[in-house]
Amino acid sequence: MTAIPQERRVVTAIPGPKSQELQARRTATVAGGVGSVLPVFTARAGGGIIEDIDGNRLIDFGSGIAVTSVGASAEAVVRRASAQLADFTHTCFMVTPYEGYVEVCEALAELTPGDHAKKSALFNSGAEAVENAVKIARAYTKRQAVVVFDHGYHGRTNLTMALTAKNMPYKHGFGPFAPEVYRVPVAYGYRWPTGPENCGPEAAAQAIDQITKQIGAENVAAIIIEPVLGEGGFIEPAKGFLPAIVKFANDNGIVFVADEIQSGFCRTGQWFACEDEGIVPDLITTAKGIAGGLPLAAVTGRAEIMDAPHAGGLGGTYGGNPVACAGALGSIETMKELDLNGKAKRIEEIMKGRLAEIRKNAPNGAIIGDIRGRGAMIAIELVKDPETKEPNAEAAGALAKACHAEGLIVLTCGTYGNVLRFLPPLVIGEDLLNEGLDIIEQAFAGI
Numbered sequence: 001m002t003a004i005p006q007e008r009r010v011v012t013a014i015p016g017p018k019s020q021e022l023q024a025r026r027t028a029t030v031a032g033g034v035g036s037v038l039p040v041f042t043a044r045a046g047g048g049i050i051e052d053i054d055g056n057r058l059i060d061f062g063s064g065i066a067v068t069s070v071g072a073s074a075e076a077v078v079r080r081a082s083a084q085l086a087d088f089t090h091t092c093f094m095v096t097p098y099e100g101y102v103e104v105c106e107a108l109a110e111l112t113p114g115d116h117a118k119k120s121a122l123f124n125s126g127a128e129a130v131e132n133a134v135k136i137a138r139a140y141t142k143r144q145a146v147v148v149f150d151h152g153y154h155g156r157t158n159l160t161m162a163l164t165a166k167n168m169p170y171k172h173g174f175g176p177f178a179p180e181v182y183r184v185p186v187a188y189g190y191r192w193p194t195g196p197e198n199c200g201p202e203a204a205a206q207a208i209d210q211i212t213k214q215i216g217a218e219n220v221a222a223i224i225i226e227p228v229l230g231e232g233g234f235i236e237p238a239k240g241f242l243p244a245i246v247k248f249a250n251d252n253g254i255v256f257v258a259d260e261i262q263s264g265f266c267r268t269g270q271w272f273a274c275e276d277e278g279i280v281p282d283l284i285t286t287a288k289g290i291a292g293g294l295p296l297a298a299v300t301g302r303a304e305i306m307d308a309p310h311a312g313g314l315g316g317t318y319g320g321n322p323v324a325c326a327g328a329l330g331s332i333e334t335m336k337e338l339d340l341n342g343k344a345k346r347i348e349e350i351m352k353g354r355l356a357e358i359r360k361n362a363p364n365g366a367i368i369g370d371i372r373g374r375g376a377m378i379a380i381e382l383v384k385d386p387e388t389k390e391p392n393a394e395a396a397g398a399l400a401k402a403c404h405a406e407g408l409i410v411l412t413c414g415t416y417g418n419v420l421r422f423l424p425p426l427v428i429g430e431d432l433l434n435e436g437l438d439i440i441e442q443a444f445a446g447i
């Protein structure tokens with residue numbers, strides 16, 4: 001699968017001397033607003049390992065933020081993208097089209113939920129896909145309002161900043177934001193005042209009440225939600241919430257959009273996370289895991305909705321680039337061949353089991369307030385006291401730092417910055433997965 005030995009190896013301080021040297025050059029020339037979780041510079045990556053320019057091999061529990069589900073050098077992705085590179089790099093699909101784009105749209109029609117007629121349009125980034133989903137929903141409904149949720153994240157462009165909940169670092173100082181965006185409560189079971197068992201229906205009733213009273217259902221073009229909220233803290237909306245929101249959307253002619261940019265393409269152990277409660281979205285946005293690391297994104301949905309915008313109304317110079325499309329076809333081929341949904345479920349089983357043990361037995365394990373997520377999209381929410389649930393962002397930061405020093409890449413997230421999230425490539429070996437969990441366990445002793 002990959003030439004990189006699937007073994008952790010720490011031979012220098014992390015970051016090592018060569019990375020530190022490059023970091024100095026980077027600081028001089030790369031804009032300060034572009035951050036990095038860990039300034040080790042990559043030499044190569046594949047499977048569950050990232051090798052840096054100092055020769056360290058780090059275990060990857062980040063997948064480049066949920067992108068390299070098939071690994072960062074998957075054979076089928078490299079093979080297909082290389083062949084495409086040699087044939088042609090670009091024509092612009094809007095000038096002279098090519099088969100790869102059509103094949104990706106065919107695959108999306110096959111893999112996304114629902115057996116209705118579907119069409120897709122391809123773009124470069126997740127944010128661009130979400131922006132276009134809004135354009136399409138507005139063209140179809142001839143309405144303007146867009147409803148999003150607390151803790152939601154949809155990107156960094158002007159419209160998607162407006163759709164995103166969290167101020168720092170995503171929005172602060174970057175306004176004014178696009179109008180006609182309304183935010184309503186989401187079913188965050190762990191923090192719901194009357195308990196997780198009541199959360200789904202109560203949160204749905206609150207959200208629907210706010211939409212009808214404050215906006216008017218007849219003014220709403222789209223309701224957009226992540227079926228598992230990513231940056232907001234891997235929040236799985238409590239059961240019953242999503243079906244109630246979908247029913248409300250259907251009853252009121254509102255386009256229901258599932259943003260599966262982080263949760264899609266086998267990440268949660270299903271092709272798409274919304275399948276968990278049998279949700280069939282009108283539109284679905286995808287990116288990240290779709291193309292094995294190449295930049296590609298899509299809006300897929302009911303043919304009559306997708307066809308609402310006038311010809312020429314959708315597109316972009318690079319959208320559906322032929323090399324990225326070839327990468328997507330390689331990525332999808334790998335997901336099917338290696339049964340990556342099955343692998344994601346196995347990762348969940350191992351991770352949740354080990355994390356429950358850490359919570360019970362490890363020193364400081366009691367600060368794990370919640371263990372949640374599905375498949376290879378697993379998180380722990382850290383609190384100062386399990387009774388008060390006061391968020392513990394300091395512990396999340398300290399644990400991440402300790403893991404990084406030992407050669408394990410982990411990321412933090414959450415509205416309160418107190419969630420440690422684990423997004424290993426789905427092709428990671430079980431030995432590496434367990435070694436990463438050992439490092440997490442040891443990190444708890446040190447905070």
Ligand SMILES: Cc1ncc(COP(=O)(O)O)c(C=O)c1O
Pocket residue numbers: 065125126127128130153154155156226230231259260261262263287288
């Ligand atoms: C759910 C969700 N939507 C949208 C985006 C934006 O995608 P991109 O960074 O490719 O623009 C992200 C990125 O993290 C995401 O997780």
